[in-house]
Amino acid sequence: MAEEPAASRLTDLIADDSQARLTWRPLFWFNLLRLVTAALLLGLTLIEPPLKPLGMTAPELYRLAAVAYLASAVAGFAVLALRWPRFNLQVTLLVMADVVAITVLAHASGGLPSGLGILLLIVVAGGGLLVSGRLAFLYAAMAALAVLGESLYRVNLTDQVPTYAQAGLLGASCFGAAALAYEMARRVRRSATLASRRQGEAVVLARLNDEIIQRMQTGVLVVDQERRVRLANRSAERLLGSTLDPGCTVAELSLQLGRSLTLWQAGRDPVVSGGSDPYAPRFAALGSGQAADTLIFLDDTAAVNQQAQLLKLAALGRLVASIAHQVRNPLGGISHAAQLLAEDAQLSADQQRLVSITLRQTERVNRIIEEVLALGRPQPVEIELLDLGPWLEQSIDAYCASHQVPSTAIALEASSGVVTRGAPGQLQQVLENLLDNGLRYAADAVPPKVIVRVRQSVSLSRPVIEVEDRGPGVPTEEHAHLFEPFHTSRADGTGLGLFMARELCTANQARIEYYAPAFGGAGFRIVLADRRRRQLI
CATH class of the missing domain: 3.30.450.20 (PAS domain)
Structure with missing residues (x-):
């Protein structure tokens, strides 16, 4: 990975992040203050006439010290961008450079009476705000010793008027500034740490809320x-x-x-x-x-309709249970009486035919009751993720074995990796119902009589199962009534098969619809549930 440019790292110092807020970012502004101060102290001596008392005692020494001060400020940005050496050592070196430079500038301008010593208070206070612990008092001690050393030098080597009182007062002020900076830095750091912690908690909470919403x-x-x-x-x-x-x-x-x-x-x-x-x-x-x-x-x-469908199925189950008790007893009596009549050898051929009709119709009514009970009877529901290709292959094999249907009669065309979420038992009932209808109406067709196709719909973004037969198809006028209960075109049909298929599809967040295949026959398309959305059941 390429190394990040120093200019880019320097720009990042003013960014609002938790690490730079307490360390490198304040140091950036402190060094900028040093740069402005050094440039100002040097620039004031270049005007004509020079501003008094700057450099009045030793002009050349003053300019040399000002240039060195300015160079140290520029060098400070270089080491700041590199973040080397470590933070506390870097601050200490910068403060030492400031103390030496300001002391020399004050000496070249006439000593403490020039007023430049006041800048030491700013340096000590600024350095104390940057570092933690007792380094702030070290900076105050460095400034006090520098001021006292300059006073001793002026008195003993240049025979100037003693300024010990001013040096002592300025040194005491440096310690006062250090104490104040230490306390302020402690409170600021404590507040910043608390704010950073609260900000972290807020970020975590915002991410949690976003994840919940998503x-x-x-x-x-x-x-x-x-x-x-x-x-x-x-x-x-x-x-x-x-x-x-x-x-x-x-x-x-x-x-x-x-x-x-x-x-x-x-x-x-x-x-x-x-x-x-x-x-x-x-x-x-x-x-x-x-x-x-x-x-x-x-x-x-789909979820709302599913819940309504479950409530309707539960109500229907209670209704059909009560109806079954009322119908089955007299129906059983009728069937038993017809069977006894059929055993009478004295019945004529017409009477035998009437008894046979009675038995067939009682069987039909009983089958209707059984199918209605199966529709309303509560069943255990287990929602699973179904890989439709293997699941359909197993379901079709089981259907052919249990219904004695040749395996060549049903063809499966399955795409790999098509997955849905649903109840396997209920979906298998829908599939078996469609296979029953397809094989019945395509009895005279050439195998395969029924084609089962599974794919992922691009337009709907949902899995789709299509069941097509090679029979005569469904007349146009009956399309609107296909899924109505008790609607059938067969004399022996109950008209509940497709109705039950639609109800079971709705209970699985799916829908079933009729379509006319391009090569004739009848086709039913089951649009299954999206695997990413959980069922209510």
């Missing part, structure tokens, strides 16, 4: 006053059938959803879809006023 089964959209999408979770993308780009409008996603939002904002009830949309919208305002954002919930209608 994993919700309900679609969530947040739109602004211009109806542009600001936030959307994965469920919303699946229900709307498209990837939601930030900034797209609600109308671009769904005209129906846009009209519902308009009606809700006008204080009217939103448009209720007739069933074509896989979601039902709900709206809520985030805040008050016209500039408030709008929160849109998209409820999965």
